Amino acid sequence: MDAATVERFEANRRRLASLAYRLLGSAADAEDAVQDTYLRWHAAERQHIEVPEAWLTRVLTNVSLDRLRSAQLRRERAAGDWLPEPLLDGDPMLGPADTVEQRESVTMAVLTLMERLQPVERAVYVLREAFAYSHAEIAAMLDITESASQQHAHRSRRRVAAARVVTGLDDAAAGRVVEAFLAAAASGRVDRLVALLTEDATAISDGAGPVRRWARLSKPERIAAALRAALRPTAAIQRLVGGSPQLRAALVNGGPALVAVLGDRVVGVVVMEPRDGRIAVLRGISDPQRLGRLSRQWQRRHRTGDEAARPG
Template identity: 35%
Template sequence: MAEHEFLAERFEEHRARLRAVAYRMLGSLSEAEDAVQEAWLRLSRSDAAAVTNLGGWLTTVVGRVCLDMLRSRTSRNEQPLDARLPDPVISPEDGLDPEHEVLLADSVGLALLVVLETLAPAERLAFVLHDMFGVPFDDIAPVVDRSPAAARQLASRARRRVRGAAPVPETDTARQRQVVDAFLAAARGGDFDALLAVLDPDVVLRADTGAMRVVHGATAVAGQAMLFRRPDRFAMRALVNGTAGMISFAADGPVSVLGFTISGGKIAAIDILADPERLARLDLTLLDG
């Protein structure tokens, strides 16, 4: 029993990092937890004494578990590309709690996760493990059943797609909030010109209500923004994946979570989760008080 407890303690030292890997791989908080739990089961059934680098071993195990889960989605046509928004990570506006800081290290905004959703499973794994967590290609290669050189190519292809599709976000939270507040004020005031002034010309709005709807371009997005004028709704500021966002409420509870990607002083992406089933599963207790 003492040996099992010692192994469990060692595993817990790596849990936060493993959850961060799985979240980037899967875009789902619940599935990320499942992947981490599976890694623990595999560790508990293995000869842990023979593992010289436990953190590296666990990271590749979680990567393999996530890869299998992604491939299973694809084979069942469970989630076509771009069919859903990733799960948002919601925190109080005054700052991330320590758990969320680890989960969202290196600015994993919703816009970036949406791009990761479009990658092939092996590309996603190579990019996440190498570019985000520094895993060597020699360790990635066996997971994807390729040579290290081929694994490097997978990450390179993924990197080009990410750079071409994911805007570079503004990192100053105060500046983010200024832009978001200007957007909301313009939307509530019905000021179309003011909306255009804070929207990037190529802004993308993605709304997941159970089915995904995508709107491109500042003019079209500004038109959609008039929906924020509804008098029966109120908003609460929050951090959504570490950046300025908001939760919209009706009298009977939350109706949407909005994440904003600010780039170059303008809104480059708006991601809205409004699927009632998924909203009901969100943990909003951190926003209390």
């Protein structure tokens, strides 16, 4: 390809990556989908492509849908330990954040809930709500009718509306949530942790690292006891992660999060979903393969002094 053709693709790369991340819930899968799209762009008869941006969006969307439909991915996600890959706020892959819909579409709550949607419903929701494509444009991308696009949008909005989502938290607000949590955990009193949780609180983990024992818990007392055990710097946990991590407050996918850092490497993240001043959902991710991008972003900010967190 000539330089101008490469530049045309590169001008769309960030937008394509943020679209793929919303569709797949995985930064690694999103990067692969963008690369597949680039290869198809390279092989295409570009003189027949009238609107390159629309063509790239269509190809990227369908590449992502193929991944969502794959038998291997279905088996992995049916195992019950799949959680979205967490991203540090400010990561360009989170994409546009000008509207409430755009911000909500990358929260852990909505990304998790979208796993219950059919792939086409998920694509319609993301294209419509996060990227403001018309139903005519979506229909052309997905080879469906405008009426079908409207129906998918209605169903997906109704289901996503059931997610309890908090948006618009700034660093200070997120920090206060996490600092209260850390203070309660450090006190050694389970009752202080219980007081921070809603009566119907839920804790979910990816089954890796120190949080592997609480794959899914639903009672505040059990959650608090499990969290206290996971956050206690025991010899077993230190052996598991290779040392004694520092705990920091951060914004991850728009929500307050507890980040465990060993040296300059992130070894665990607990993303919190507040409701009415207390914590309703905790999602713990410790799988190193799902923390790679967040860890690299953390390292870049730490080196430049633009840290996204402060000591807990």
